[in-house]
Amino acid sequence: MSTFSHLNAGGEANMVDVSDKAVTQREATAEGFIYVSESVITQISEATIAKGDVFAVARIAGIQGAKKCSDLIPLCHPLALSKVDVNFDIDKAQHRIKATCYCKLSGKTGVEMEALTGVNVALLTLFDMCKAIDPGMYIEGVRVLEKKGGKTGHWKSTD
Known part of the structure; x- marks a missing residue:
């Protein structure tokens, strides 16, 4: 049975000593979806959203989010990311937009949390x-x- 690495001997929250x-090259890719109305997809596709280029702004926000992960998640290590890439794909048939975030570094701990935050x-x-x-988006x-590097090596989702 595995133990929680973020608890010390007294059961208190503890940042893991790495x-x-x-130091190995580490990479992680995460994805997520936002389900939107047909009107949102149309306005994004036609670049008529009043607030501007939503993908450009969301891409920068995602990169900033990945970089700020350790400020948001209490026991995450601050990491010197060497690459963050955020992309979007519109799926008109399912009324959704897929976002992906890829993070990479050479370091002592993984970048899954940074990709998820991004x-x-x-x-x-x-x-x-x-x-x-x-307002009904979700x-x-x-x-x-997928993640690469560290002692667990390469892991990829099978579904």
């Missing part, structure tokens, strides 16, 4: 920029798709 871990902040920014058109399916 000082003895090897996706969430990007999706929340899309919500904020489109809420006047469709976010779903945020998850890690």
Whole structure:
């Protein structure tokens, strides 16, 4: 049975000591979806959203979110990210937009939390920029798709 690495011997919250871990190249990709009305998809596609280029703003927000992960998640280590890439795909048939966030670094701990934070902040920014058109939007399916590096090596979602 595994133990929680974020608890000390007294059961108190504890930042994991990674000082003895090897520096390896680490990568993670996360995705999530925002479900929107047809009107939102049309206005994004035609670049007529009053607040401007929603994908450009949400991309920058997602990158900033990944960079600020350790400020938001209490026991995450501050990481020197070498790459953050945020992208969007419109799925008109399912009335949704997929956001993906890829993070990379050479370090002692993984970047899954940074990729997840980047996706969430990007999706929340899309919500904020489109809420006047469709306040009923919702976010779903945020998850890690793939991670590489560290002692667990390469892991990829199978669904």
